[in-house]
Amino acid sequence: MATVAVIGLGGMGSRIAGRLLDAGHDLVVWNRTPQRASDLVARGAVAADSPAEAARRADLVITMLADPAALQEVAEGPQGILAGATASTTLAEMSTVGLPAVRRLAAMLPDGVGLLDAPVLGSVSEAESGSLRIFVGGPEPLAQRWMPVLGALGSPMHVGPLGAGAAAKLVANSTLFGVLAVLGEALALADGLGLPRDTAFEVLSATPVGSQADRRRPAIESGQFPLRFALSLARKDADLVVSAAESAGVELPVAAAARQWVASAQKAGLGDRDYSAVIAHITDTARSG
Known part of the structure; x- marks a missing residue:
């Protein structure tokens, strides 16, 4: 089983994280308000001190954030996701942030780091039941590699190259x-x-x-x-x-x-x-x- 990190534990992110735990994945979590991780930690997740640490510990990093500014805040900087990502890391951006934010993120990726844009259709009830529709953009081999993990969250569909998901x-x-x-x-x-x-x-x-x-x-x-x-x-x-x-x-x-x-x-x-x-x-x- 892959180790997955979930960055952003609001209504959607917390339920996505719960589904991944239920599926048997090792889970690392981070949220700007650490208390939101407590229930997941009690179920076996590991709380990271920063997005960078979460990325270092995971094979797949999922972001579920409010807007492009929030994505920029957690991805960039010395404690951001990109600072901790390695050549074996894939980042799945599952928030609704639009094409410019996805392109900005892609332009800043360290060498070897993979990126999928995979926003979801559905809300908290669908996230909890694992019935989200997931629009996956990115190289097809990379998308296919992570389809089994995304399948725990709903119905992923590869819709084209990077940016097509957004x-x-x-x-x-x-x-x-x-x-x-x-x-x-x-x-x-x-x-x-x-x-x-x-x-x-x-x-x-x-x-x-x-x-x-x-x-x-x-x-x-x-x-x-x-x-x-x-x-x-x-x-x-x-x-x-x-x-x-x-x-x-x-x-x-x-x-x-x-x-x-x-x-x-x-x-x-x-x-x-x-x-x-x-x-x-x-x-x-x-x-x-």
Whole structure:
């Protein structure tokens, strides 16, 4: 079994680490707040004093971090991952950080260090159950080497060379935010036209957004949106989608509009709520407007 290090033990990283322990891997962990490692250490993981130490002790280093700035902080510098990585180390960047961050990391790799960009589709429940969708970018032999480890976390799919994983995740995210915005606006329209919510949901169930309407209905009706993925992080991801489109010279007015709704919800104080709370924000805003 390979020794795996997990850098970043938030909601996603801690569950990924737990899955690796369950699969029988030797595990090294590091988090900026050391207390977050305590439960994993009690289960047999080793806590490293720095990202560099974690990298020195591992064959595969997984990063699951909030944003590009966090990745830069833990990867670079005298105590960063790159300072501890050796020619036998592979780094799997599993956060959603976008193409520029992946390219920056690739440009700084020590000789012989392998890099995969492997962001995930799914949230804490999928991470806990091992049902994440994992978009793997990088050289195919390197990707195939680590497929058994990634398979403990979900369903990995090799999508192309380095950077393709980040690109695939942005494509997926562009649909997620767009669907929530469309659902929110459809409900706002139903409210404005006097259509009862029960009827509106029956109508929406017959449309392309039907599965999302059915899935989100209990939260919308209760006004409670259990936290799976913070809206503040969704804002970061929506920004990455729009930025990537602009860099590629692609006009995405729907993605830009969805991003604007997410940004508006964050400005309204919903940043710590689940990102699906944007639906309630849309209906409330439309009603008050």
